[in-house]
Amino acid sequence: MRCTNCGKNIEAEDNWVEFSCPKCGKTKIVRCEKCKKLENTYKCADCGFVGP
Numbered sequence: 001m002r003c004t005n006c007g008k009n010i011e012a013e014d015n016w017v018e019f020s021c022p023k024c025g026k027t028k029i030v031r032c033e034k035c036k037k038l039e040n041t042y043k044c045a046d047c048g049f050v051g052p
Ligand SMILES: [Zn+2]
Pocket: 003, 004, 005, 006, 007, 008, 031, 032, 033, 034, 035
């Protein structure tokens, strides 16, 4: 599994989140601790939704 934001492999990380796209609910968004902290935006590959 990789962080949706930075592409980092999060399997070795402790602190990360996985959630479904708030718009289409189809795509899983994965964010590592760093991207969570920085509040990087993510983009859904399915519907193009961009969110914090
Ligand atoms: Zn990241």
